[in-house]
Amino acid sequence: MKTKKASPTEPVTVFFYHDPYPNFNKNSHDIVITPKLSNRKDTKFGMGCAIYFRTYDGAYESFNGHCAIQGNNNLNEFFNSVLQSHEPIDARSLKVPFRTLLSDSKSYNLLHNIFGAKRARELLTAAQDIAVATGFHVSWRGFTSSSEFSLGFIRSSEAYFAFRRAKRIIQGLSIKVADARQTFSAALIGKGPNVTFNFLFDKSNFFRGRISVIIGQNGSGKTASLAKLARGLADTKNKSVEITNRPDLNQVLAFIHTSSRRQFTPASEAGMGRARIFTFNPATPKKYDSVPMTQLLVDVARSLGPMYKSLDIFREVLAAEFPNLQLYIPIDHPNNNEPNSNKRGGHANFEDWMRGGEFSQLKQIAQIDHSRPIKFVDERGSERPLSLGQQSFINFCLIALANAGPSSAFIIDEPENFLHPNLISRFMRTLNKILEATQSIAIIATHSPFVVREVQSAQVHVMWESEGLIKVSHPRLQTLGANVASISNEVFGDDLPMHLYEELVVHAKNQSSTFTEALQKYSGELSTEALMLLHKKMDSENA
Structure with missing residues (x-):
């Protein structure tokens, strides 16, 4: 019936x-x-x-x-x-x-x-x-x-x-007036790191942006701090974080590594507020929280209306970051008699997908075949398999756009672990585009100077240990747009007693009686900085 x-x-x-x-x-x-x-x-x-x-x-x-x-x-x-x-x-x-x-x-x-x-x-x-x-x-x-x-x-x-x-x-009215970007402080208390972060998001200073970074050496408590922040921002009654001037947040989205999930999931009553957790693991590119790209595309397509047009944002990201590739979506029962050069092998060109009126859009969503993957095609018409980092990058974009709403907080743990260095800048640009579109903010824990370079030093929080206590400070160097080597030296420090290249320089010194001789032997083998170190070592030995 x-x-x-x-x-x-x-x-x-x-x-x-x-x-x-x-x-x-x-x-x-x-x-x-x-x-x-x-x-x-x-x-x-x-x-x-x-x-x-x-x-x-x-x-x-x-x-x-x-x-x-x-x-x-x-x-x-x-x-x-x-x-x-x-x-x-x-x-x-x-x-x-x-x-x-x-x-x-x-x-x-x-x-x-x-x-x-x-x-x-x-x-x-x-x-x-x-x-x-x-x-x-x-x-x-x-x-x-x-x-x-x-x-x-x-x-x-x-x-x-x-x-x-x-x-x-x-009523179909915009709620973009809600904006998560505001100055607030978060004091972490209880078990784990006991530090205070002052997040200086400032609507009147565009250099402060919408991204803040937490850095520090291994063991300083970056991930544990990020987990506490995620719980405290998501749960208004959480007792492990004291937030002053709490931002007007819609939701908290945490992008973490599989091994960190337990830290981000509080073992508490079901009534507790919690962040939405998404894990990424470069070793399993086909499983990104078990949601296929095609389903994420559908979720993005449905995120239309009074909030923001996330499908348009994704189109902009593809055009900007992958200008030489075209995305094709698997569809069921394509009408191959229809004259359309943008259909190939049961796949429809993304640029034509979701065009037309409401009925046409609903029909196109229903035609997606979720059992088959999307394809990328280069300018010569050849299929181009994506690298591991590219897959992770696109998955992040889709999940972020499918789940974010106005005034969200993104909590991201070490994105460089699943991205090629060249993709980090793309990642940061794309993240900022999503944050601007949704009036959201992001807090990133990282080891990468490439990430730190995209953020003003006022938004860089350096965690370090002193007499058994973890403290937080800002770098003296202005990090926004700074040289990566300078950031590494200033922000991350260089506390190794001896580097491999230094051992090789010592070996070069021992094989030469004068610097002139060493220069003739190794000028094409060593960097200018290494040659200067060699010169310094030989001068000190002859002094």
């Missing part, structure tokens, strides 16, 4: 389901709310849920959210006690009030794109959405000052941002 299509003129039906994976073929409810399963022990609040909205064609779109029912801190426990028969229950039959909130601003944006402003507002009102609803079935006096709201609903920066801006998003 075909599911009945929703009509905007009919009353909106909301049902609670005990089963986290409801069988939608057996119902035609406009909204279905189910508890969200969690493997974590939740000792206080368990309000995570999935909210399904039925579209006009009978399909369902799923969103993460929060659901509170008065007198019940745990949604699963409530369902176990009330929905004992596991049969769905009509929300209108509840004797107590309930409230919901979608987890992030992007969800409200997507809801607007799918349903339009009027229908989206009707659905959210029926779902008793605390950010959008204009009327409630049953009043809940003092809900916004309750612990359910402050600790269960808006503990995360994402939910708080969505709560304050959902009405504008649903």
Whole structure:
């Protein structure tokens, strides 16, 4: 039996389901709310849920959210006690009030794109959405000052941002006025590094930019500090970081290495706010959090509307960073009878993809074949396999654009580990383009002077040890645009007692009786600096 299509003129039906994976073929409810399963022990609040909205064609779109029912801190426990028969229950039959909130601003944006402003507002009102609803079935006096709201609903920066801006998003209005770039300090306390970072993002000084860097020698605590910052910025109640002048953040996106995941994932209750974590590993280029590039492209394409046009940004990145390559997308059942020189072997040219009206765009998204990879073709028409670093670079761009929203914070751990040095500048330019488009900021832990060179010294935080304590300072050298060798010497230091080249210079000295003789032998073998060192050593020996 075909599911009945929703009509905007009919009353909106909301049902609670005990089963986290409801069988939608057996119902035609406009909204279905189910508890969200969690493997974590939740000792206080368990309000995570999935909210399904039925579209006009009978399909369902799923969103993460929060659901509170008065007198019940745990949604699963409530369902176990009330929905004992596991049969769905009509929300209108509840004797107590309930409230919901979608987890992030992007969800409200997507809801607007799918349903339009009027229908989206009707659905959210029926779902008793605390950010959008204009009327409630049953009043809940003092809900916004309750612990359910402050600790269960808006503990995360994402939910708080969505709560304050959902009405504008649903109306299709821009929220670019939100900007994460502001001066703030973060004092790390508790287990791990106990230091204070002063982030000097300044809207009036474009040289300060949107990127800050943390550097230091191995063992100084860069990654541990980055993990604390990610948790503290994502979770407004986190006790391991004291943030002064907290930035107006939408969400925190952490790009880390697989081995660091445990540090960035707090072992705490499910109600805690946390960063969205993405791992990259150069050894497994085909698995970037198990999401194929084609799916990421779809996610980027759907990120349209009142936030920003991420697909256009990706087009700009490809044109700027890969000017001699064309991207081709695998599609199902291409119409090869159609005269189009930009189709080849079941792939469509990216420049033609997502062109046309709304119906055409939806059709093109549906035609993508996710079982096959995208292709890159050079100016001679030959397929060009991407290097490991290029794949990682493009994956980062797609994941960043698919997940970022206005006023985000990017936390990135040692990007140079998966990039060729020549790609680091591309990475930094692309990151800055995304940050500017989304009014976001980034904090990067790095060992690379190529990364440091792109940032003003006021935004470079050097971690170093003194008498058993870790301290933070700024380099004396102005790092923005500085020589890489100078940055390495000033910022990273050079504490090795003897380098290999010095041993070779000593060997050259021992094989020559005079510097003139050594110069004749080795002038073509040594750099000017090494020859000067050789001259100095021979002079000191003859003195």
